[in-house]
Amino acid sequence: MKLRIAVLPGDGIGPEVCAEAVAVLQALGLDLELHTALVGGCAIDAQGTALPDEALRIAQDADAVLFGAVGMAKFDKDPTAKVRPEQAILGLRKGLGLFANLRPVKAYDALLDASTLKPEVIRGVDLIILRELTGGTYFGKPQGQSGEAPHRQAVDTTFYTEDEVRRLMIMAFELARGRKKKVTQADKANVMATGRLWRQVAHEVREEYPDVEYEDMYADACAMHLLRNPRAFDIIATENLFGDILSDEASMLTGSMGMLPSASLGDALNRHGYRRGLYEPIHGAAHDIAGQGVANPLAMILSAAMMLRWSFGLHREAERIEQAVARALDDGLRCGDIKQPGTTVLGTREMGQAVIARL
Missing domain, CATH: 3.40.718.10 (Isopropylmalate Dehydrogenase)
Structure with missing residues (x-):
């Protein structure tokens, strides 16, 4: 099965966490066809709109969408701006017919004290x-x-x-x-x-x-x-x-927004007969830590697991990702948002590699 995925990293820490989710999918040996486009604040800067027509077309042609985050500090400081990064996600929901957002909330034993x-x-x-x-x-x-x-x-x-x-x-x-x-x-x-x-x-x-x-x-x-x-x-x-x-x-x-994935689904089916969906962490663009390599990628990685389950029926592969995340946490590995005394704090790329090592 070829997995045609639209990767829309967006702004802030979006590109960083998206990269780790894609790396985990590639480590599973899946047949991936990835298409990337600008959305959000970076798209406004480049093309004057939060959701360019080409980005929407790529999303509509894909079996599923991986979405990072949108938002820029300059737009937060100007609430009167008529063109805003958040219009990207609203437009994607409408353009893809996504009416339901699933947000699983699971407490990991290793994070009870977080x-x-x-x-x-x-x-x-x-x-x-x-x-x-x-x-x-x-x-x-x-x-x-x-x-x-x-x-x-x-x-x-x-x-x-x-x-x-x-x-x-x-x-x-x-x-x-x-x-x-x-x-x-x-x-x-x-x-x-x-x-x-x-x-x-x-x-x-x-x-x-x-x-x-x-x-x-x-x-x-x-x-x-x-x-x-x-x-x-x-x-x-x-x-x-x-x-x-x-x-x-x-x-x-769960201790942090950095641990919560989500799926946005509609009634439309993709080429494989499963629901076309958009998968994203519930956290925002986190401008204050963008580019520092310290963002927690686990919510994005878990969103990729949800994508495999809901849009491709790959339940075993989804479980492998979820179990690898749980093992990394059980081994005392943390990003800064969920760090605890006695644990090892990793950066974004290091945490992604730690999950891959436990697949």
């Missing part, structure tokens, strides 16, 4: 946050700011259709059937009409999955329970804004 939470709270945590990607507050209209100080005003609109909710909830129940058979739907049905729609549709879908346990939970209560008893969760399904917040909170169960 979290700010007590080891007895996070030991054994293994959950997935399933976030809707193409609707909600980030895309609803009207949206914008108007007026002049001191009378400025702004509006964001949260909008969902029944079909958008249903397809995500179906995916949540299907995922749960292959895991611990429990779905938690997080909303704000007490104060938001969209939350009530989510709850209504979720209840309709659950009737088709009598073998799966189901519960409704307000999103703010879910945030609290994620820290109080994270082992109680299996699949957390939620809308775009809440999923963004809850998944970043959940990263602290």
